[in-house]
Amino acid sequence: MTVLVWVVLYHDSVARLFTLAGMGTSSRVLMCIASLAWLPNMMLWALSWVCGGGFYVGDLASFTLWSGHAQALPSLPMFGLFPDPVANASMRVVLLLIPAVLAGVLALTALCKRQAFGLLSALREQGLARLDLKLVRVFLDSLIGLAASVALSLVALLLALLCSNGALGQHRLAHLGVNLSESMGVFVRGMCMGTFVPWFAALCIAALILTYNLTQAAVSRRAELVSTMPSQEADADHSPGSSSS
Numbered sequence: 001m002t003v004l005v006w007v008v009l010y011h012d013s014v015a016r017l018f019t020l021a022g023m024g025t026s027s028r029v030l031m032c033i034a035s036l037a038w039l040p041n042m043m044l045w046a047l048s049w050v051c052g053g054g055f056y057v058g059d060l061a062s063f064t065l066w067s068g069h070a071q072a073l074p075s076l077p078m079f080g081l082f083p084d085p086v087a088n089a090s091m092r093v094v095l096l097l098i099p100a101v102l103a104g105v106l107a108l109t110a111l112c113k114r115q116a117f118g119l120l121s122a123l124r125e126q127g128l129a130r131l132d133l134k135l136v137r138v139f140l141d142s143l144i145g146l147a148a149s150v151a152l153s154l155v156a157l158l159l160a161l162l163c164s165n166g167a168l169g170q171h172r173l174a175h176l177g178v179n180l181s182e183s184m185g186v187f188v189r190g191m192c193m194g195t196f197v198p199w200f201a202a203l204c205i206a207a208l209i210l211t212y213n214l215t216q217a218a219v220s221r222r223a224e225l226v227s228t229m230p231s232q233e234a235d236a237d238h239s240p241g242s243s244s245s
Contacts, residue, residue: 002043002046002047002049002050003039003042003043003046003081006046006081006082006083007081009083010080010081010082010083013080013081014077014078014080014081016080017075017076017077017079017080018031018077020075021075021077028077031077032077035077035078038078040164041164041166041177042078042081044160044161044164044177044178045164045177045178048161048178048182048183048186049063049064049065049083050065050095050098051095051096051098051099051183051186051187051190052064052065052095052096052186053178053179053182053183053184053185053186053187054178054179054182054183055177055178055179056175056176056177056178056179057070057073057079057082057168057173057176058167058168058169058172058173058174058175058176059172059173060072060073060172060173061073061079061082063082063083063085064085065085065086065092065095065096066085066086066092067085068082068083068084068085070082074168074173096186096190097190098190099186099187099190099191099194100189100190100191100193100194100197101194102194103150103190103191103193103194103195104193104194104195104197104198105194106195107146107194107195107196107198107199108198110142110145110146110149111142111198111199111202116145117138117141117142117145117146118138119138119139119142119202122134122135122138123135123202123206128206128209128210128213130210130213130214131210131214135206139199139202139203139206142199143196143199146195146196146199149195150191150192150195153191154184154187154188154191157184157187158180158184161177161178161180161183161184162180164177164178165177165178165180
């Protein structure tokens with residue numbers, strides 16, 4: 001999606017590079033077809049850029065949401081798609097929240113669906129009238145499942161980013177792609193926050209409802225005990241032992 005936005009916004013820059021290179025229509029078509037081989041790499045770089053990690057073209061250029069500079073880049077038309085920094089601070093915040101929001105939606109769906117963790121159905125069945133070990137087990141199982149999903153997703157993403165990195169030379173273009181520590185840092189923060197916040201929110205809501213129900217039950221039992229005390233005292237006053245005395 002991000003790459004498509006880049007194509008729409010920066011196709012003029014690509015056309016200028018075609019013109020500077022003196023390419024005709026057939027050469028442009030062939031170059032565009034050849035550039036499709038870079039599409040998986042650009043999609044991963046775009047993902048890193050959107051999430052705040054950015055990407056680099058050797059020592060010649062770097063692109064993040066906050067800054068972007070390039071000098072003496074090779075006249076490859078695909079380089080004309082590389083983005084400018086996002087000037088609007090609110091838009092940057094929205095973009096940075098994308099991984100957390102997506103992870104949160106997926107986690108909430110998994111928690112609610114009976115075919116997945118079934119946490120919502122377990123809460124309905126138990127009713128939260130008392131603390132049940134089955135409900136505790138459901139919460140623990142869902143937490144372990146979410147943690148495993150995050151770990152597997154991060155490992156897959158790390159492998160994909162490793163494959164997307166490369167080189168176009170031995171000196172200034174020796175590194176092309178993302179900085180793994182920066183990109184994985186933003187991915188870990190976003191995915192962990194988005195994944196575990198719904199689980200923690202469900203735990204807090206369940207704890208509040210359980211506490212309320214237990215408190216109401218305790219108040220009801222106390223009221224019943226208080227209401228039965230006068231009748232017990234009256235029965236004691238009318239007992240044979242009390243009348244003979």
